[in-house]
Amino acid sequence: MYPKSFERLIECFQLLPGVGAKTAERYAFTMLDAPQEQIELFAQALIGCKKDIKRCRICGNISDQEECPICQDENRNPRMICVVQSPKDVIAMEKMQEYAGTYHVLNGLISTSKGIMPEDLNIDALLERITPETEEVIIATNATIEGETTALYLDKLLSGKGVLVTRIAHGLPMGGHLDYADELTLIKAFEGRKSLK
Amino acid sequence: MYPKSFERLIECFQLLPGVGAKTAERYAFTMLDAPQEQIELFAQALIGCKKDIKRCRICGNISDQEECPICQDENRNPRMICVVQSPKDVIAMEKMQEYAGTYHVLNGLISTSKGIMPEDLNIDALLERITPETEEVIIATNATIEGETTALYLDKLLSGKGVLVTRIAHGLPMGGHLDYADELTLIKAFEGRKSLK
Numbered sequence: 001m002y003p004k005s006f007e008r009l010i011e012c013f014q015l016l017p018g019v020g021a022k023t024a025e026r027y028a029f030t031m032l033d034a035p036q037e038q039i040e041l042f043a044q045a046l047i048g049c050k051k052d053i054k055r056c057r058i059c060g061n062i063s064d065q066e067e068c069p070i071c072q073d074e075n076r077n078p079r080m081i082c083v084v085q086s087p088k089d090v091i092a093m094e095k096m097q098e099y100a101g102t103y104h105v106l107n108g109l110i111s112t113s114k115g116i117m118p119e120d121l122n123i124d125a126l127l128e129r130i131t132p133e134t135e136e137v138i139i140a141t142n143a144t145i146e147g148e149t150t151a152l153y154l155d156k157l158l159s160g161k162g163v164l165v166t167r168i169a170h171g172l173p174m175g176g177h178l179d180y181a182d183e184l185t186l187i188k189a190f191e192g193r194k195s196l197k
Numbered sequence: 198m199y200p201k202s203f204e205r206l207i208e209c210f211q212l213l214p215g216v217g218a219k220t221a222e223r224y225a226f227t228m229l230d231a232p233q234e235q236i237e238l239f240a241q242a243l244i245g246c247k248k249d250i251k252r253c254r255i256c257g258n259i260s261d262q263e264e265c266p267i268c269q270d271e272n273r274n275p276r277m278i279c280v281v282q283s284p285k286d287v288i289a290m291e292k293m294q295e296y297a298g299t300y301h302v303l304n305g306l307i308s309t310s311k312g313i314m315p316e317d318l319n320i321d322a323l324l325e326r327i328t329p330e331t332e333e334v335i336i337a338t339n340a341t342i343e344g345e346t347t348a349l350y351l352d353k354l355l356s357g358k359g360v361l362v363t364r365i366a367h368g369l370p371m372g373g374h375l376d377y378a379d380e381l382t383l384i385k386a387f388e389g390r391k392s393l394k
Contacts, residue, residue, distance in 0.1 A: 002284065003261035005249040009242040015235065016224045025285065027213045032246060032259070038212065039247050043240035045206040049229060050236050052202040062229070064200035087199065088222065 006032070058129070060105040060122040062087045070102060077101045079135040083126065083154060085109050085142060093140065101138075104129065109146040110153055118153060127157070136164045143170050203229070255326070257302040257319040259284045267299060274298045276332040280323065280351060282306050282339060290337065298335075301326065306343040307350055315350060324354070333361045340367050
């Protein structure tokens, strides 16, 4: 058996997703060999992230202020709302540098298998954001069963609000080969075909 | 960009071996959703492991005391010393519940490619432990190039000390199939053949 405080650290690392006993042990040994200051920074970062990070009260994205930088940015169009699953997706969308509207982070997707219901998601705040000025709600959840379920649910929920609800396109990814694409992707790509104008 | 304190946590996780930006991000999100107490325990464990864990002054294994429990145990035979690379290997050897001698942890292996020389390892303390009473030094380093190099080095170093130096056997692992074994393993297994007495 390892010393108790070492065992405790191994157990802590096992809280991380996909980390089993062997990996946790490896991580703990790395920490044991790391310089003292690095370990203290790590411990501070852990405590700090929980203390300093809030959810933006408008869109639900993580932020160190009451309102996130995107919601505060006056150059962004608040009449466009792009609905995503998680803060990671906001980062991914921002990378394309094409979209100048705002976001709404659901912090999850409806999942019957995981028992996640619409009331567990940040949907009420989305409804509150819809005003007569709102032009479009773009549903950019993942192209998974859960993402599609959530998209259909939101579409139904928003249908009476006089706002355009769109879903990002599904199809062959750029650089993708037909013979490597799965059938569902091909069906979606085929269904979504457009004239080459 | 994520909030600064969140970015900092992601950077910290990237210090762990084999953890890139994506995995670190995933770990950081897990921590964000974890309960406050769990995070505090984690931070304490990080700081605690560095503070509480020493190297046993006899064998070099990690320990929360000056001398590790194995070196302190009077039921263990101090005239047998099993030399291993790391504390992990002590745990592995102890699992077989067959060996009642002591250990010596090198905390590394000689590696020309990584620039690890004999003087970087816990070898001086091993030499100090060899007394006229010492019966056997069992070299149980890995069956890798580095493990073999270290074994040969130690064998040469201890050759004049009047102590029996042995190396653990190499061969087909139990449950192993001949047709799946690599050539080197087969050569070792063939060379090490014994009569079935």
